[in-house]
Amino acid sequence: MFKTLTTITILALLISCTSKTEKVIETELRSPDSKNTFSFDVDSTGMISYTVHHNDLQFIETSRLGFELKKHSLKNNFELLSSKKQSNNSQWKTVWGQRETIKDHYNELTLHLRQKETNLLLDIVARAYDDGIAFRYVFPQQESLDEFIIMDELTEFDFAGDYKAWWNFADYDNYEKEYYNSPISRIGDSTKFYRRPNKEERPNMANTPTTIEVNDNLVISIHEADLTDYAGMNLLNTLNDSKLKAQLTPWLNGDLVRAKTPFQSPWRTIQISENAGGLVESDMIMNLNPPNAYEDTSWIQTYKYIGIWWELHIGKTAWAEKTQFGKPITKPHGANTKNAKYHIDFAAKHGFPDVLIEGWDKGWDDMEGSWTGYGIFDWKTSTDDFDIKEVCQYAKEKGVRMMMYHETISDIDHYEPAMDELYKMCSDLGIKTIKVGYTGDVNYDTVKKTYKQHHHGQYMVRHYKKMVQKAAEYKLMIVNHEPIKYTGEQRTYPNLMAREGARGQEYNAWSKGNQPEHGVVLPFTRILGGPIDFTPGIFKMFLGKRDWSEVPFRVKTTLSKQLAYYLTMYSPMPMAADLPVNYEGNPAFQFIKDVPTDWSDSKVLNAKIGDYYTIVRQEKGTDNWYLGSISDENARSLDIDLSFLSKGKKYQATIYADAKDAHWLENPESFEIIKKEVTSIDKMTLELAPGGGQAIEFKTL
Template identity: 40%
Template sequence: MKHFLFLLLLLPFLASTQNTLRSINSPDKKVAVSIGLNKTGEPFYKISFHGKTIVDWSRLGFQAREADLQSGYTLLNATTSTFDETWKPVWGEVAQIRNHYNELRYTLGHRQLGSAVAIVFRVFNDGIGFRYDFLMKDVESRRLTFTDELTEFQMTGDHTAWWIPGDFDSNEHVYSTSKISAIDCASYNKEYAIATQHIVKMKNTQTPITMRTADGTHLAIAEAALADFGALHLETDVKSLKFKAFLISTADSTVKSINTIPFHTPWRVILLSKDAAGILQSKLIINLNEPCKIPDVSWIKPQKYVGVWWEMHVGLSTWDYEATADMMAATGREVKGKHGANTDNVLRYVDFAAKYGFDGVLVEGWNTGWKDWFGKLKDEVFDFTKPYPDFDMDRISRYAKEKGVKIIAHHETSSAVPSYERQMDAACAYMKKNGQNSVKTGYVGKIIPRGEWHDGQWMNNHYLRVAERTAQNQIMVDMHEPVRPSGWHRTWPNWLASEATRGNEFNAWSSGNPPEHECILPFTRSLGGPIDYTPGIFEVRMSTYDPKKTEIVHTTVAKQLALYVTLYSPLQMAADLPENYEKRLDVFQFIRDVPVDWDDTKILQASIGDHMTVVRKEKGSQNWYLGSITDENPHQFKATLDFLMPGKEYEATIYSDGKGAHWKDNPYPVSIRKTTVKRGDVLNLSLAAGGGCAVSFKAK
């Protein structure tokens, strides 16, 4: 009945669009978009997929202080074009990417605005992207103060949705699975509230949000090329099943964004597929980003690393030299152990990295400022060129160079962002002086300038400034606690990865990540770009380090191996302690072997939140790697090896859950066996509850 009433409301609109209605299809004609104006000059659009309406007539537009941009538009012109290219990413899941779409440029005049607005639709075979181009008309530029975005997404059914709360300050949430009509952040917060969060409306979700319709069609609402704008959240009308754009505000809570014409918004994206695998394989978001802006990319290298990091999370050492205030103290836990980033300990990690073939060693807690940093809203906290007294930078740098290992710098800002920007030139020069070509940045806590948000316009511009400034210094960057990615790794491929999710660290000191978590991330958070999830934990019970601790990693050890394949990133950490790996070198061999750059990727099976199996082909090689994971339920799957090269034999090393394995009751057993396989053979995969399987296929 509610959809019938919605159609009745639309009848005046449908009757008034005849002169302004325009349509465009995807190259394969399976995706269709229509756009038109109603009698008051409001723009509306509609999307169909395989002949079925996916997004019913939905409003487009904005509200601004300077002009009412909701209505009053007239159609100036509508032009179409086709684009088709194949380009090669610097690194990635595949060696080359096809960028093929049909474009409709729907240009509108607006008397009050005094300039034109083009709504640009790009229609791909696997979805659409659209944005608003505010065009210069007069010689003098004009500022717009946006107070609301009116873009809507009218769903055609009460789909199953995978979502996290619309939090201005964090992406570090557990995913919920519910019908659209049941989206409710209030009930979510009763179980999973986190320390740094700001949720203004209990029916709001972040993007990407991924959904499955009753007939199995999969769709995701996301955004691409986020710049100079607040991140896109969605306000849910649980009765009409409509999503409306809700932008992160500026420090002025009544303002979403301030921009100067001419400019364009980020792309609003709808991915479409007949199954879950197609959502994973889409390259639509990265294709909507600009080509690489770095002239020489020869210095950008995917890498595997270890680091002085997990030992702090499990309570064996501290970030803080004085051992008075660090993450443990800030969360109410006892501070124990010594300062982790001391010279002897770092040299031990360098030796381990060199011995087992890792590219780098991350060192957290090396610089002054950790004594009084957490939640203080202090503008001057860290010095990014001043080590603690027990950290001999010269000695460590020389030793790492001799061993062929790079030290990865760590710049925790405590979200005192202006201070970090003032120090960036000096910090980059200091890194280069000491032979460091990578940095991990961090943004824990409330943002300074006060009132700004992690996902707001000001911070989104900051992240891009960091990417550009580090690129100018030939430094690669891994950002933690930033906005979720939107495909910028095409434009700035030195931005290797982001955290922007509830990572593995939460398993060390909280209720943790449920077994389904890693089966949801590839279909949601990872759609916009690589994730630094820090897998590879072998000692999954925290009681090993402190008998009073009850926290566990909610996977089997075999699943930790499989995550290196299922959660894509060109930057992968072997996150556990060196001594835990050396106890199980046979299992550790997979982490040593698995690449971080690929020529091809195939999805063998996928069911969001339940299970998935991925195979990837090593760049410049005939070797393949398989990762298969499941949620809290056991899973069996027959993997047909039709991806292997014809006429060639492979040695398959299979790392699977051992006898009696279970993520909670018995997470440790890993069975390792070798066999010879060829194209067309079938592998029977048996995954334990919360388990996984990892396989290397090495060409003979």
């Protein structure tokens, strides 16, 4: 008996001593609510990988991590040296946004790795939030690695099943594509889905965000955050069941990323929710970006604007004076002084601070058959029939401003060196916002017929950052068209107000248009990255025929759905995009005038990707709420309760609804306005027409 006890005691002491001397290396990370789990592994070959669980479901199986560098392969022979855990639970205030206060609560795991044969060091930092998982690569400063070039990022997302995905075709230059839904294994399948036949659009590749419905109780979205000095990530269908792989946008010589230690990649993000609305309510993408870079943000404002824009797309007027896209034009030039003053008068009358004016500068006449050119614009010389000083002075007298438009045609070689002079000019003229467009190939040479860069590569990512930083020096706000995707950087640079990056409203004016489903897909895909400049508010849906087409063009929504877009197509700077003549005398225009642009809180009441979506937003600084609800091509009857309203208060609900005979195809402009008194204990039924919507103002009495 004594011998047995002694043996047990000795063993216990040995175990105790061992536990004190051996270093435990943590490789698993859980979210604060313990529902989301990131697990890291190094296998016997030194290959590094991860898995992701939500509750008991492992929906991402063993997925490789690593890189191929120009001079080194970082795909195996790694050993895990150590790891470190820490947590954060804080809050921060937005300058503007979908909510005023954002909670930043996560657990973090840092893994320190060394490749045995080269002694190269690589860290992986993972964060687990209640609304998702994120990880990034960090290259520490080290003697064995200084400057380096990434030739391939090996990051995989190997799904446990062939789940349903919402995606659009990726290329390296354009996000303005239709969205499809299919099993993961059919992402980028150009035999089944229409793919534009141009030189860069790749089969089997999708843009991010790509959103995936794992089951009825789990939906996730793959994207990235803090993309500021790296190549944009696409998702390559590996044709291996349901495995997706990071595919970075290259420099033209094949380099993907040019870097120098210390260096870090963007975050690879997996937003996780048990319903589609939770993806919209997630703040993880913004939380993964650095804090606000500006001490003074008093000059940054949110507001609505009108402009000389829609008339150009529907063919009423032209961007150029004499020739447009290589052909003579007979219609009037839109951006003339008289037309600008007409829009300024309308803006002053109805309370819009800015008037966007496109086509005001020299260069449009020199553009060829496509939106390309080299050295065409100088962005400071007005057309012969437009006096920019006179227009800006007239606007100032009316309490309005011009919103400057710079169509760069992606001529970065000329535009970037001119930004300082151009932005000073805008500031001197009293302009507060510049909309900057990037059509055409980057740095296209019309003589050599060659271009130098891709829109979504590291070169342009760097340019967009320089642009918004330079604009801030002159207290200017920026809206981008044909941009790099949003990855939450509006937290760091809150003068970056909105980006397009999708098939916007203009596609209805000169193409087959956006289908009724389009509006109930974008909030769960593109807009997860950040605010969109969709240009809503079209009241006249039938647009007629154009010179080159026998098919009449039209907007494929009801009028009430266009009103609801001011809530569902989130932007802090939305446009009232239709012609002023279509607003005058229309009582629905009152909603556009009344709807706020900055919010204390936002809540999704119901949502099904591609089918329907209802969101409510609280006006910042008040107890007033606004609701937007939209449907696809089907009619919907959606029951909601009003518990989001303040308890004990009475509200007047002004309801802008589809009329009973409304239909996106047959009778899109039919609507009705209903007023009723409600409280937080009431319930409502939203009746949406096919392709329709509903917009409601809840104002305290």
